[in-house]
Amino acid sequence: MKHILLTNDDGIDSAGLFALYKELKKLGEVTVVAPHIERSAVGHAITINDPIRVIEFNRPDKFHGYAISGTPADCVKIAVKKIMPKTPDIVVSGVNHGSNTATNVLYSGTVSAATEGVIMGVPAIASSLTSFDFKSDMSLAAAFTAKVANIVMEKKLPKDTFLNINIPPGTKDTVKGVQITRQGSGRYDEYFEQRVDLSGRAYYWLTGKKMNLDTEDDIDDVVVAKNKISITPIHIDMTNHRMLDELKKWEITL
């Protein structure tokens, strides 16, 4: 019997998580430990200066799970250390509403839960639907994510690596296959909109538009733009190994 930890960053009551729960149930026992509210764009934040609350989530129409007053990384930590009787066979994070490609990998709470799995020595995958439409059908994305979860539990990933999956909305008939990809360099063209509060003081909202800067065939953003599923192996060693020799030549001294 496989033990699966399911989490996300959209919050425990989100449609993507429930769709994935139903598919993962076919593979084994599923423990849901997810943020009690949306925690998008929290990066790999953990909660060290505030207490963490664990709230039981009892929904006969959905599942019994645990809502956490913390980040996705907190959810994985407390699930493994406190909630689950044994270390899970896999951490599955998603299905997120909205793509987590290119530099979004760095900002994403969804991806961060998989990162935390790997740090704790648990195989992990992160899954996102490349649509922000909350009415999007999650069936294909959920079924495909469960399929990959099953493959990862059978085959072994390098222990510092997880899979980051981005799935276009659609059906088996409209989505055009699967491709192994690299993380792109696309980022947001951002600005801060200035507003004035009821006391006359300024405040700012961050907003922006994603720029897809890549053109190569095997980049995550390029692949999903072609209506294909992108799978990128992500590792937690951020060293630029190719730069090491060059940097030694700089001969920096005290």
Add this chain to the structure above:
Amino acid sequence: MKHILLTNDDGIDSAGLFALYKELKKLGEVTVVAPHIERSAVGHAITINDPIRVIEFNRPDKFHGYAISGTPADCVKIAVKKIMPKTPDIVVSGVNHGSNTATNVLYSGTVSAATEGVIMGVPAIASSLTSFDFKSDMSLAAAFTAKVANIVMEKKLPKDTFLNINIPPGTKDTVKGVQITRQGSGRYDEYFEQRVDLSGRAYYWLTGKKMNLDTEDDIDDVVVAKNKISITPIHIDMTNHRMLDELKKWEITL
């Protein structure tokens, strides 16, 4: 005249930031934009669901700067987009109290500010003192960080890469030189301490002890343990390139 953006995650009033400010002033114009309070372990979080406040920080004994109600990554974004008249020549983040080696690179707010610099196309360095003692002398760490900032502004880093510097406490006589390093795999052995609040409900604090799991000579943690300064080139492409061919052989289909 060089334009330098200085930030951190310990907050605008911290000793490490002020020590670094004094050294960077010797190199050019320094704009300080930092969190108004400590924002440690926030990872690469950005604030998208709350307004951001910019509070002028006027301290004749220190400097004029800007305190931000956000994360280190927010500080870099709003500094470049809203506060500074032109894009800075470098983002310098630090000096942090406490090391940012191994998996701490993923959790660190200090490192995240440098990550955000690189995403925005600005060269960047992150600097940490490998001591949590708030009475530690920051002079050597600040002077060395400014030295590296100057080198980085002269020489070019790859555009997806910044330098992550960890400096042991001490003086030029006691610190044993500088080494180019790789990010280690050391992580925390963590647990959640359960307490009971005034209403009788449980809450948890995350705590733990760093485990240094590496032994190789060129790993950040190993180098700082030998009382040497560690410099690791970090890039924002998290793809595990070595895994791409293997993953293609898995032949995952829809």
